[in-house]
Amino acid sequence: MKIASIVPIILIVLFGVYKVATFTVQIDQSAVLTLLGKPVKEYTTPGLRFKIPFAHSVVYFSKKLIEYDAPPSEIITNDKKNLVIDNFCRWKVAEPLKFYLTVKSYGQAFNRLDDIIYSEMRNELGKHTLLEVVSENRQKIMDNVTILTKKKALEYGIEIYDVRIKRADLPVQNEKAVYARMKAERERIAKQYRSEGREKAQVIKATTEKEKAIILANAYKKVQEIKGKTDAQVIDIYAKAYSKDASFFEFYKSLSVYENVLTTGTEFFLSTNNNIFKVLESGK
Template identity: 30%
Template sequence: MKQARLVGLAVVAVVAFVLLISSLFTVRQTEQALILQFGNPVRVVQQPGLGFKLPFIQNVEFFERRILDLDPPTQEVLLVDQKRINVDAFARYRIVDPLRFKQRAVSDANFRLIFGGRLNSVVRTEVARSGLGDILSTERAQIMLRIKETMKAQAPEFGVEVIDVRIGRTDLPETTSQAVFNRMRSDRVAQAAQLRAEGEQQKATIQAEADRTRTVILADASRQAQINRGQGDAEKTRILNEAYGRDLFFFDFYRSLEAYSALSTPGSTMVLSPTSEFFRFFLGTQPDQGSVKR
């Protein structure tokens, strides 16, 4: 009898332990819990620690409290300037209402599918209003701000909070990239040709100006040289006239020396008598002062 009672108590203890274990659950600091009863949400537990539920009737589904990422597939967008680009956008969000999230999205995979589609739709709408230059300039920040505000307005419907939305990459499609590259290369070739033509024109202008300046400088130098040479000859003549006027014998002697120097000119021949008056200075005879004529 006593043994049967002990067995009964042991069974009760085991059942009580199993029930206790089945009714306890732990919520970590990075999690929040949603209590489901026969698949229907009944309450939310957001405080970390131990929690209680009805065993075998209720079950617990955990949701992240941390910031999560949403990275939908890259999409091709036609811009307002008729250029096509591949846009890769992503979002950061946090689940703030697990009950609403469960009711609206059912599962995390379904939420990513629905909300990711909405993100791509908003990105496509906003980006399509802009041109390629806007996407590559400071206007890009304003585009992302408008997308973020639109997504934040839609987030409470799913029990989430949108933290940030960004456009990661904006790449041109392969065909568009090649076309843009070819056009840019053509533009650069045309620009290079124009610069070369302008350079040749400037070169010709500079050379013409240099030649003109050179001609003017040479002409001025030649004119000044002629003036200086004429002034020198005039001064020479004046000095010689003064010297000749002072000594007529010296004048006669100097003119004879000039005549003598002509005899040493190559190719010249002169036949004179040794007793000629022309050689009087070599013969030691001197003309009378009165017979010397200027």
């Protein structure tokens, strides 16, 4: 009877010891075990762990990505233009022991990230013009900033996933002047493209005309060659005809001349001495 009444007490005591002598690291957590406030060990894998009650304490950190939204800051570009940059970064605690030793808390980590990101952002954007920052090379610029900040952040046990610009604005007093210059630059580029297009069109047209002239010249040459061969054949036929019957050939040539010269309905008179008349008169 006495043992039965003691068992619940023993179980309660054991449960209490279990609660104060163990701790659990979840799958999305890492932890640092401290002894009287001094860090002694880190845990980056999930599971049940043991500690000395009242001597050990546990500090937990999330493994999830944390988004840090930095306050807008003014930066000077390579072409001496002021630009207000609003950026953010995503990061996580990669080495909990180093993180605890260097910054201890998320609040201090935000302050350190602010210094690192602003410094690298200022240095990198200072190498580029305003136009490059706001349009052409922003992605490449931010990739470089991410690489540089990653290296520095690792000193604090922080792994930076990426750094991005949310918004890049001009100071109010400079907006109109800068936009006017940007518009003029775009118009200059457009004019250059149009000029290059016209130049290429002229080249294409000249090339086409040249090819056309070559084709026509070759065609004319071919026609002349064919005509020359045909004329030679005609002359050869005439020569053979003349050699067989010279008088008939002359008669035929005379008729051909009249046929080509005279039109239908034309009246003409022949001398009795004309060869054609003589042939008709003689019936030969």
